[in-house]
Amino acid sequence: MKWTVKLERIDEAGNFHSATVGHIERPELRSESDLGLTHDDGKFLIRRVQAEIAQDQVRALIPKIRPCPCCGRLRSIKEHRRRRIDTVFGHLRIHAPRFEACACGGSAAPSPMAVLFPYRSTPELRYLQTKLGCKFSYQQAADILNEFLPDLSCFNHATTRNRVLAIGKVIEAETRAEISEKPSVEKPVERMIVGIDGAFVKATRSKNQRRNFEIVLGRIEACGRQDKIFAAVRDLDGLARERVRSALRSAGRGPATDLTVLSDGEDAMRLMAGQWLNGRVEHRLDWFHLRRRIQWLGRSIYWAVNYDEPAFKERLARYRRNLRSVRWNVWHYGKSRHARWIIALSRLGAQLLSHRNEIDSAGGDVSKIEAAYKRFNELEGYLYSNIRSLTDYGRAWRQGERIATANIESTVNQLVNQRMCKKRQMRWSRLGAQLMLHVRTAHLNGILERYCGMPQPVEWTWPNDKAIRQAA
Numbered sequence: 001m002k003w004t005v006k007l008e009r010i011d012e013a014g015n016f017h018s019a020t021v022g023h024i025e026r027p028e029l030r031s032e033s034d035l036g037l038t039h040d041d042g043k044f045l046i047r048r049v050q051a052e053i054a055q056d057q058v059r060a061l062i063p064k065i066r067p068c069p070c071c072g073r074l075r076s077i078k079e080h081r082r083r084r085i086d087t088v089f090g091h092l093r094i095h096a097p098r099f100e101a102c103a104c105g106g107s108a109a110p111s112p113m114a115v116l117f118p119y120r121s122t123p124e125l126r127y128l129q130t131k132l133g134c135k136f137s138y139q140q141a142a143d144i145l146n147e148f149l150p151d152l153s154c155f156n157h158a159t160t161r162n163r164v165l166a167i168g169k170v171i172e173a174e175t176r177a178e179i180s181e182k183p184s185v186e187k188p189v190e191r192m193i194v195g196i197d198g199a200f201v202k203a204t205r206s207k208n209q210r211r212n213f214e215i216v217l218g219r220i221e222a223c224g225r226q227d228k229i230f231a232a233v234r235d236l237d238g239l240a241r242e243r244v245r246s247a248l249r250s251a252g253r254g255p256a257t258d259l260t261v262l263s264d265g266e267d268a269m270r271l272m273a274g275q276w277l278n279g280r281v282e283h284r285l286d287w288f289h290l291r292r293r294i295q296w297l298g299r300s301i302y303w304a305v306n307y308d309e310p311a312f313k314e315r316l317a318r319y320r321r322n323l324r325s326v327r328w329n330v331w332h333y334g335k336s337r338h339a340r341w342i343i344a345l346s347r348l349g350a351q352l353l354s355h356r357n358e359i360d361s362a363g364g365d366v367s368k369i370e371a372a373y374k375r376f377n378e379l380e381g382y383l384y385s386n387i388r389s390l391t392d393y394g395r396a397w398r399q400g401e402r403i404a405t406a407n408i409e410s411t412v413n414q415l416v417n418q419r420m421c422k423k424r425q426m427r428w429s430r431l432g433a434q435l436m437l438h439v440r441t442a443h444l445n446g447i448l449e450r451y452c453g454m455p456q457p458v459e460w461t462w463p464n465d466k467a468i469r470q471a472a
Contacts, residue, residue, distance in 0.1 A: 047090045054085075058094050058113075065112045068102040075099040083113050086121040086152060088128065119163070123453035126163060129155070130452060133164035134439040135419065137426070167451050168435025171442060178250070179242045188254025193221040194277070195262040195286075195408040196269055198234075199416040202427045213430055215437065216240060216272070219411050220251040221402070229444050231415055231437040236430045241276045248277070255279065262405050264289040265386040285389040287331075288404040293379050294327050300372035301352075306364075315355070322348040330383070334390035345380060352376055415440055 066074055076099070083096035096113035119126060132141035138157035145155040196218035203213050217231035230247035232240040253259065258280050263269035265285045273283040301319050305312055326348055329341035356369045383390075393403050419440060420428060428436070442448040 050087060050089050051092055054092055054094050058096075061112070062095075062097065066099065068104060071102065071104040073102060073104070075102050078110070083117070084120065085117050086125055086154070088122070088125050088149065090152060119166075123449075127449055127452035127454055129160055130164050130167050130439060131443060131448065133160045134436065134443055138164070164439055165432070165435050167442075167448075168438040170451055171438035172435060175243060175246055175438070176239075178246050179239065182249070185249055185252055185254045187252065188257050189222045189225065189252040190256075191223060191258045191260070192248070192251070192253055193260045193262065193402050194248070195219050195221075195402075195405045195411075196272065197264065197405065197408045197412055198266075198268065199412050199421065201416065201420050201433055204427045204429050213433075214268075215416055215433065216244065217408075217411060217415055217437075218244075219407055220248065222252050225252055226446075229411055229415060229441050231441055233430050233434045233437070236434055244276055258282070260284055260402075262286050262402060262408070264405065265382060265389060267385075270386065270389065283389045284391050284403070285386045286403075286405040287393050288406060288409075290330065290382075291327070293375075293382060294323065297372070297375045297379050298323050300368075300375045304355075304368040304372040306359075318351065319348075322351055330390070330393070332392060332394045335392050338387065338390075341383075345383070349373075349376055349380065414444060 066077075068075055078098040078100045080095070080097050082093045085092045085094060094113065096111060098111045101110065129141070129145060132144055135141070136144070138160045142155040142157050142160050145152070145160075149155075196216065199215045199217065200212040201215055203211055214234045215231055216234050217229070220228040220230065222228075228247065228251045230244060232243040234240045248259075259277060260282045261273040261277060262284050263273060263286060270283065273281060298320075301323070302316075305316050305319070309315075322344065325344040326341060329337075329344050333340040352369065352373050356366055356373060359366050359369055391403070396403050415437070420426065420433065420436065439448070442451060
């Protein structure tokens with residue numbers, strides 16, 4: 001049995017055209033009811049249909065781009081050749097003529113096909129390769145593409161790495177241009193919440209570099225806008241602060257925007273919020289990390305109590321009451337009344353010190369109570385160093401404000417740990433890590449298609465009744 005596949009179309013002038021795409025011959029089939037087309041036949045048809053459509057589009061495009069854009073005279077054709085383009089459905093060879101330079105000296109591309117396909121691949125294939133390359137290792141991404149696109153069979157880790165880093169270089173160039181220009185925000189938002197955190201990545205082996213380097217990342221939440229993720233290598237080229245500011249400007253931060261920064265309260269994050277993000281900034285200590293330190297202290301106290309003594313229940317109840325008082329006063333009066341939680345913290349510290357002296361005078365083992373007192377000193381220093389970053393967490397939580405950085409912890413896992421750290425045991429150079437972070441953030445922010453050359457969806461805005469009446 002033999003199938004003949006034809007492609008029919010109507011051009012812009014209204015003329016009807018018909019072209020034979022190909023023939024599929026199956027001698028073992030006697031009738032159409034025996035068996036349909038196989039998977040290989042379907043791929044063959046798709047490949048031929050794509051070739052016919054592409055050639056038809058090229059034939060319609062050449063007469064339009066042949067005139068010189070300056071003087072309008074037809075440019076002479078220097079040579080006829082074919083250019084190989086990689087697509088999702090296989091290799092494609094299209095007619096790609098080269099034009100002579102016009103006598104007027106106008107600047108026009110001698111090879112328009114090279115301008116349309118600078119990477120010798122379609123945007124869909126480049127997007128698929130970049131997306132897999134930023135989610136998996138380069139070799140694993142190449143294996144996946146070779147498994148699901150066997151007609152190409154040209155993917156390897158080097159090609160995948162080069163295409164991923166090429167997209168990262170495009171984003172880096174765009175970021176540097178934005179940093180140098182520093183354009184003003186057209187519609188700045190009134191309020192913005194930024195959660196920041198840090199992560200460490202193993203560095204490549206070098207005599208002049210340390211074993212690990214830090215990545216500063218965060219998530220921006222603005223009212224009426226989509227959440228945005230940013231990341232920057234801290235000690236790459238001295239532009240980490242400008243990259244963070246550029247991300248805030250692109251997210252809608254203006255001079256009058258109220259910025260609330262959430263962090264875990266470490267010295268580096270606290271200094272970053274004060275020095276990097278200038279303007280109307282409020283630094284807020286994350287309740288998740290604060291509550292976890294209180295829980296650690298409670299566990300140390302629980303194991304420090306001797307359950308053989310007669311009054312252990314009374315002592316343990318007193319410890320729990322004092323620890324609960326510290327947490328309750330920090331939750332309700334962290335910012336408005338510092339004396340409330342300071343008094344409760346001093347009372348807990350006095351109880352720990354008295355318990356330690358009692359065990360020491362009795363000749364007992366003070367290692368556990370000293371470990372608990374060490375935890376207490378860490379909590380006390382943590383609270384006093386972040387005393388300006390505390391807030392009334394209960395009031396903020398009842399008003400629907402963000403008081404924890406749980407979303408930032410998930411961002412660290414999505415952005416860094418799954419690709420660069422824990423899931424993929426790899427070593428990175430600082431520049432390579434920054435380019436990979438650009439691609440990863442573009443993918444998570446949903447704008448990777450734009451950098452791969454894919455057409456962007458058009459957002460239609462319907463006019464209201466007032467606009468229609470004014471137009472009429």
